[in-house]
Amino acid sequence: MDRAGPAELLSGLAVPAVLVRPDGMPVIANIAAETFLNASQMALAERGWAAAFGRGAIVERLVQRAFDEGGSCAAYDVALQFPGGRIARADVLVAPVGDRPDWLTVAFQTRSVATMVERQVQQQGAARSAVGVAAMLAHEIKNPLSGIRGAAQLLASGSDADGRELTDLIVAEVDRIAKLVDRMESFTDTRPMALKPENIHEVLGHVRKLAEQGFAQGLSIKERYDPSLPPVAANRDALVQVFLNLLKNAAEATGQKGRIQMTTAFRTGLKVRPEGGGAPVSLPIEVRIIDNGPGVPAGIADHVFEPFITSKRGGSGLGLALVAKIVADHGGVIEYERSGDPEQTIFRVLLPVAGA
Ligand SMILES: Nc1ncnc2c1ncn2[C@@H]1O[C@H](COP(=O)(O)OP(=O)(O)OP(=O)(O)O)[C@@H](O)[C@H]1O
Ligand SMILES: [Mg+2]
Numbered sequence: 423m424d425r426a427g428p429a430e431l432l433s434g435l436a437v438p439a440v441l442v443r444p445d446g447m448p449v450i451a452n453i454a455a456e457t458f459l460n461a462s463q464m465a466l467a468e469r470g471w472a473a474a475f476g477r478g479a480i481v482e483r484l485v486q487r488a489f490d491e492g493g494s495c496a497a498y499d500v501a502l503q504f505p506g507g508r509i510a511r512a513d514v515l516v517a518p519v520g521d522r523p524d525w526l527t528v529a530f531q532t533r534s535v536a537t538m539v540e541r542q543v544q545q546q547g548a549a550r551s552a553v554g555v556a557a558m559l560a561h562e563i564k565n566p567l568s569g570i571r572g573a574a575q576l577l578a579s580g581s582d583a584d585g586r587e588l589t590d591l592i593v594a595e596v597d598r599i600a601k602l603v604d605r606m607e608s609f610t611d612t613r614p615m616a617l618k619p620e621n622i623h624e625v626l627g628h629v630r631k632l633a634e635q636g637f638a639q640g641l642s643i644k645e646r647y648d649p650s651l652p653p654v655a656a657n658r659d660a661l662v663q664v665f666l667n668l669l670k671n672a673a674e675a676t677g678q679k680g681r682i683q684m685t686t687a688f689r690t691g692l693k694v695r696p697e698g699g700g701a702p703v704s705l706p707i708e709v710r711i712i713d714n715g716p717g718v719p720a721g722i723a724d725h726v727f728e729p730f731i732t733s734k735r736g737g738s739g740l741g742l743a744l745v746a747k748i749v750a751d752h753g754g755v756i757e758y759e760r761s762g763d764p765e766q767t768i769f770r771v772l773l774p775v776a777g778a
Contacts, residue, residue: 432527437691440466441519442485442526458512458530460504476505481514481528488516488526498695498702502530515691529691560607564600571596605740608747609729615660615751619653619776622661622709626684629665638673638682646685654707655776660748667741668711668769674734675715675767683712692772694755703753705772717760717767726758749773 432439438455440448447470451463459466459474466473471482480500488495494517502510513531518524571593578589630643654661665684672682686709693702718726718733725731727746732739749756754773761768 438530438532440528442528444524446470446485446489448528455530458510458532460508475503479503484514484516485526485528488518492518492523494518496693496702498693513691513693531691560603560610563603567596567600567603602738602740605738605744608744615657615748617655617657617752617776620656620658620661622651622654622656622686622707622773623647623649625656625658625661626665626686626709629662629669630684632662632666633669633673637670638680640678641673641676641680641682643669644681644683646683648687651686651688651707653776654773655778656752656773657748660751664745664748664771665709665711667745668771671741671769672711672713672715672767675717676713677715681714683710685710685712689772703774704778705754705774707773707775709771709773711769711771713767714764715767717765718758723758727756 432441432450432452432455435452436454438458439452440455440459441450443449448466449463451459451461451466456462461474471479471485475481480497480502484495484497494515496513496515498513499511500514502512502514504510510532515527515529515531517527517529519527574589574592574596578586578593581589626645626647630645634641634643669682669684673680676682686707689706689708690704692706693704695702717723722731722733726742728739729743730739731742746756749771752773754771756772757770759768759770760766
């Protein structure tokens with residue numbers, strides 16, 4: 423069986439990537455790297471990193487460190503300075519090549535992980551502000567509600583049919599409010615979540631079944647999974663809630679002709695720094711819920727993960743806020759994106775591997 427050479431492997435990558443020879447020379451660059459670095463493979467092979475950055479650049483130091491320490495190293499959200507004044511922010515990931523560990527790959531993650539971390543911290547902030555409100559509401563509303571419900575039932579026993587219609591209405595609405603408060607209470611639990619290894623495909627399959635019996639009846643839900651995915655560190659019930667909420671939103675956005683996809687993939691190289699510092703955590707497990715609906719209305723797209731943001735009649739706007747809280751409790755990240763041709767709505771969840 424033929425094996426593709428390193429150059430061919432690199433050329434297929436959308437991520438700017440460069441192969442470094444044991445003597446430190448960057449000899450192979452894919453097209454994405456040539457574009458990003460604004461330097462041709464030939465120039466790099468002849469003049470080294472100086473062809474892209476001038477002398478003494480951070481990339482050179484990272485490569486040296488990786489050689490010295492015989493392992494991988496990375497720098498996050500680095501401002502790369504190019505001749506002529508251009509600055510690009512990127513994560514620079516240096517790692518030995520699998521079967522030739524004296525060679526290195528240097529990859530530039532330009533899809534700014536920094537903004538994702540920022541967003542994650544914002545999500546946690548939003549979830550926290552909801553905690554206070556939820557605790558207060560739970561306390562101040564639930565007690566009087568049971569009183570109102572009881573009084574309505576008493577009234578019902580002495581009423582005619584018309585009166586009972588009204589008391590039934592009171593009871594139904596009280597129950598609806600109680601349920602809403604219950605949902606909000608899920609925000610008040612700030613204890614660390616107990617995580618254990620779970621098979622993500624099993625969780626997604628379960629969610630799919632639940633959805634198909636309920637809100638997603640008659641919709642097409644396709645699964646595209648990477649079967650080799652390792653177990654994820656998760657709380658199963660909480661994850662079910664996450665993907666059920668995402669599927670429900672997708673079903674509500676698409677209506678009867680909806681097409682929904684659930685995909686999984688393994689993405690190396692993506693790391694985020696946890697809130698409050700500490701070593702960066704790798705989030706290689708990617709789950710996407712994709713639908714062919716119109717996308718989040720423009721005015722609220724930047725705020726979908728905040729509580730009470732909704733465009734739906736009768737929506738509470740708590741679905742995605744809860745999803746964001748649970749994902750953050752897993753140390754993961756969630757993103758919203760519109761892309762593809764034709765454009766699709768994508769909610770992307772990134773999670774850590776169990777035991778990492
Ligand atoms: N797949 C999607 N396609 C288009 N818009 C979406 C999608 N998912 C979420 N949204 C938008 O984000 C808003 C917030 O979603 P969220 O799940 O938090 O609340 P909701 O669905 O409105 O109410 P609830 O989930 O509490 O019933 C929605 O009202 C909708 O405008
Ligand atoms: Mg929702």
